[in-house]
Amino acid sequence: MSASTRREFFKWLAAGSFSLKFAHHTLAETSPSPLHEAMHYERTEGKTIVCQLEPRQCEVNDGERGFCGARENRGGTYYSLVYAQACAVYAERMEDRGFYHAFPGRQALAIGTAGCNLQCQYCETEQISQSRPEDVEAEFLLPEQVVERAQAENCEVILFTYSEPTVFFEYMLDTARAAKKAGLGTAAHTAGYIHPGPLKEVCAYLDAINLDLKGFSDDFYQTICGVWGNQPKLEAVQKAIVAAAETGTHLEITHLIVPEHNDNPQETRQLCEWLYTTLGRDTPLHLSRFYPNYLLATSHATPRQSMDSARAIAHEVGLRYVYLQNMNRYEDTRCANCGDLLVERKRAHIQCTGIKDGQCKQCGEAIRGVWGL
Amino acid sequence: MNRWLEYGVSRREFLKQLGWLGLSGSTFFGYAQAARQSEQIKNASAQPASRIVIVQKPGVVRAATEERYASVQRMLDTAMVRLTGAANTQQAWRSLFTSDDIVGIKLNCLAGKALSSRPEVIQAITTRLREIGIPGRHIILWERSNRELNAAGYPINRDGNDIRCYGTDDKRAGYGKQVIAGSVISRLSKIVTNHCTALINVPILKDHNIAGVTASMKNWYGAIHNPNKYHSNHGDPFIADLSTIPMIRNKMRLIVCDALRALYEGGPSYHPGGVWAYNGLLVGTDPVALDQTAGLIIEERRREAGIPSLEAAGRPPRYIATATQRGLGTNDPARMEVVKIGI
Amino acid sequence: MSWTRRDFLQWGACLAGSCLAGGALAAPVYRGKENPTRTIEGLPRQQEVLYTPAQYGRGVGPNVQCVLCPKYCIIPEGKAGWCRVRVNRERKLQSTVYAQPCSIALHPMEQGPIFHAYPGARCLAIAAAGCNLRCKYCQNWQMSQFGAEDTLNYYLEPAEAVQLAIRNNCQVLAFTYTEPVVYAEYVMDVALEGKQYGLKSVLITAGFVDPEPMRDLCEVFDVVRVDLKGFREDFYEKVAKGRLQPVLDAIEVVHSTDAWLEIVDPIVPRFNDKSEEIRDMAQWILDHLGDGVPVHFLRFFPAYKMRNFPRTPDSTLERVRDAALETGLKFVYLGNMPGHEGENTFCPRCNRMLIHRIGYLQVEESHIKDGACAFCGEPIPGRWDI
């Protein structure tokens, strides 16, 4: 077993060039995910593309993927790798996924795929959101099949959530379209890190949208959510919120309170004031309790005092529908005008009794939301 | 064989016992080596901490094949002797590797056949590794994917006694263990975690449209499953964080940066207009010092070519300073010793 | 032949037994502490594990997260949380021990140890498998460190538990031995049911709980006795595989409610017996809970994974008690030291003995009248009447 001579090494290398074509061939054939071309991207020089879906605007070379890991450049064409690759499909209550003024108590078929364009240090679904499509189990479910599944499971709404709907934009759009055609409700829960254009495009098919406003500083979006450098941070999300509000789709806002990172009263106040001036006092705000997960696993869950004081601030600023989430119980919805019970939420039972035609039965106050199909 | 079987020792056990013999032999070498190293450290205390050797031989890339292979071998040998301060080539390699090591050589084949780690360099390294008693099957040339290796002209070879060569996406590898690199969680190539005991990093000296410079530290993007999560903010601090992963940091013994033909503009993929023949190799053990040196070479070339510096082009390689802060090495000129040798 | 895990354990136990009998390879077999409780015989057994929907769960992507305790387990389908008794079945958080306790016994209140609530009352002590800590000195590891599949269980619905208590003349329902918090749904249902019949309820917990469920529990329970196993993060991590700060948070929550709080600290020599640590702990109690909270320091007995450590000497316990008293705590007791004066209750003002105890028994008449010292009238905090 002597060391191979130079010539042998050559030969060995030469053999490689022959197998080259063959290797390319098999790769394309055995590729597991059916490709669906992505929307909103531009080709720059050569085979490089720039994704225009969201403010990160990844520049992606041939064979590489964008930050989300769910979109890939193959030979200068950008593909979505998660189209119809649902890795979580469950029937859930709207309330369990953070909607209080949209289809209260209704069952929704919630779906999500792998990938996310943020990287929050406290992510609770990191197994899917921070994984690549090939690393998680997924069910092949075309938009029409999602609708069928929803009907079979008695769901009246299709809800895009779990990871980040932005990264399965094409799938969301087609499914929402199919759902509308079938007369189902549609909703999405997103972090709102998306360009206004695409957002408006999908809002046309959405009844309700829940946007996260994760913090109210660029610093928070950088250190906790993983938007680094000179990419737009808070401002991008604010733009998305404004854009969503313009479309007329019912909008709810979720703000997760992370102790020591975004629980100081000034930040909360600024956030609430901004919401108040841009969206008005009636947009529901969900203050959500944080649980240590993923990379932020060492600190503790948000204490009750922080939650209560944040709500007090929101009320002070003038927001009228403020709910606490992740506190192990649902909260009722009461008319902000007369205090009458509109939606009663008990553990097993959710009843929407106080609303008729989008108005409080008692006093006639218009209640923002989607109350029926 | 039969006698062994009579005593209930299977063939595998027999081989294992032989292995043990080998091991005890090498422990002796280990001692000898440790003694040598401590001597070196004594000498080193007066010297700067990080030494980078640049060997250049004008015209080497244009030489005829046989001559090119021979020249590169000589360049590497010179560099290794100078780097380690050993008396001869063999000793130089012995001071970094033992015959028990399974050595993974990380190539950089991103830019295809035109600008990947060159076979001359790989040949030069593997020849010396074999000479110190590492069998061919204990040398693994690897990259992210078989496709990239194939495209750069390295055929896949998974078994036999010859040098192995496969990508992480090969059926015998894959991405395994989850590791935390700063603020990102990645899965590390099983080649790094399971297949080898030592790593040699053989990057290409290139300009990078996001990070500024890609040389040694950036090359580990090929060891994780999600490099797309590391590109924000010009790779700062992500590139530095990646090199802090203990599995990479502890196994990495040597960097041989291939700068025979390098790229000063338009990287990291092949860009004919940005290529020039530097005719050199950068050899060192400190990734930060090496990347710093590499960065300076690129900057100099850009000046010569009359194009804006990396800073002016909006992509200064800030991650190098971050890596110094992370304790991965030094980019402080006072603590670096850059040795330039012409052949 | 398909062997279940339980079969295997039983078989293992037999084997260990026979080894010992044969004198071969005398592997030390755990003897357990003398258990002064009386077990109740003839209760219905439950063979199969029943699953009951649990609270404090939330769907996170394809998994379920349990937010009951600071482990905040994210549980994949078909798997159990760290406590072994809360599982994800069909993407719902379910309990495997609801109504399936593995130990039912009778014992006096003082065995808690709880000295300032319902003295001498008879408790029906109920325990099911499971715990969210891994204390190396666990005295009940046969129950706490296993899941419901591995213990022999009864079947006892809340209503029946209460009837059983009444039949046995118990005034109190106690949840003890393992970690009742991990079957919070069951203990709350039993306690609520008991309330209708005038039964009091006691929760004996290590306090490694999220503040929210703790608050829910305190609304139901009359007495909550919490362990404060040490006052160093390091100790909690090494010996109990838990964390200190959440326990402190939980204790503050208990204090802020109407439930009666007592604190217990088992003293393990060389681990958590430093006077300085004890002083820190006492100071914290003083600052956050006041001087009226009874604190018990228990003697540690070698058990489970700490069989090779000596039992705590008297001198250590006395030193520890003095340190706590010096700091200003008014009611500091010693446990597992029958006959020691540290078991008695003294009036903090006139220093006379108010309750004399030996072991778990009150031996003389109590000198506490209407919640105050019978001699000088100093109020003695506690729940003295049932």
Ligand code: SF4
């Ligand atoms: S109670 Fe059990 S399942 Fe729930 S978080 Fe604690 S250890 Fe995990």
Ligand SMILES: [Zn+2]
């Ligand atoms: Zn009204």
Ligand SMILES: [Zn+2]
């Ligand atoms: Zn008195």
